[in-house]
Amino acid sequence: MTQDHGTVAALPQEKQPQDLTLVFCRRRTADGPEILLGLKKKGFGTGKWNGFGGKVEAGESIEVAAKRELLEEAGVTATKVAKRGHLTFVLDSYEHIMKVHLYEAVEWHGEPTESDEMAPRWYREDALPFELMWADDAHWMPLFLAGKSFEGEFIFKPDSVSIDTHWLREASFE
Numbered sequence: 450m451t452q453d454h455g456t457v458a459a460l461p462q463e464k465q466p467q468d469l470t471l472v473f474c475r476r477r478t479a480d481g482p483e484i485l486l487g488l489k490k491k492g493f494g495t496g497k498w499n500g501f502g503g504k505v506e507a508g509e510s511i512e513v514a515a516k517r518e519l520l521e522e523a524g525v526t527a528t529k530v531a532k533r534g535h536l537t538f539v540l541d542s543y544e545h546i547m548k549v550h551l552y553e554a555v556e557w558h559g560e561p562t563e564s565d566e567m568a569p570r571w572y573r574e575d576a577l578p579f580e581l582m583w584a585d586d587a588h589w590m591p592l593f594l595a596g597k598s599f600e601g602e603f604i605f606k607p608d609s610v611s612i613d614t615h616w617l618r619e620a621s622f623e
């Protein structure tokens with residue numbers, strides 16, 4: 450794990466924070482564990498494989514928002530989720546500082562179904578398409594897959610593709 454904590458650049462003053470969610474479902478198969486990713490079809494991050502999530506709406510709890518976005522985007526109902534990450538993202542191409550609340554769906558049901566926003570697909574956890582995912586994912590996903598919880602900040606370069614500075618550390622959300 451990279452430990453740049455303390456050396457990361459100051460967050461931009463002109464951007465307001467915005468809460469977003471990101472949820473991952475997992476399953477065990479005869480070939481090993483798999484994780485559900487979705488190909489983003491429109492909006493921010495189009496063309497990337499990611500978990501399911503979006504902005505928390507006014508008056509909505511973060512956990513309710515996480516479950517709502519999973520249902521809207523993948524047709525999957527989560528009855529129990531566990532907070533696994535708190536990640537801050539800063540990109541020139543996004544007007545807010547993203548505060549992303551990352552969850553694992555611990556209990557869920559429903560067959561993943563394509564929506565207007567995401568096309569879901571199960572991936573083996575040892576064969577994730579990191580080259581088609583956000584650059585930060587390669588840093589924290591190993592912690593997620595190992596069952597750990599974490600927090601961190603990722604400040605992207607002006608291209609909004611590669612990471613300029615970051616820190617990442619294990620954390621507890623109990």
Ligand SMILES: COc1nc(N)nc2c1ncn2[C@H]1C[C@H](O)[C@@H](COP(=O)(O)OP(=O)(O)OP(=O)(O)O)O1
Pocket residue numbers: 469470471492493494499500501502503504538540547549583584585586
């Ligand atoms: C920059 O790095 C990122 N990495 C990862 N793994 N995920 C990210 C990154 N930046 C954003 N995300 C996630 C956070 C959210 O789950 C989505 C973005 O949400 P979106 O803009 O699609 O929110 P919605 O409310 O669904 O959008 P609409 O307002 O268009 O309905 O990406």
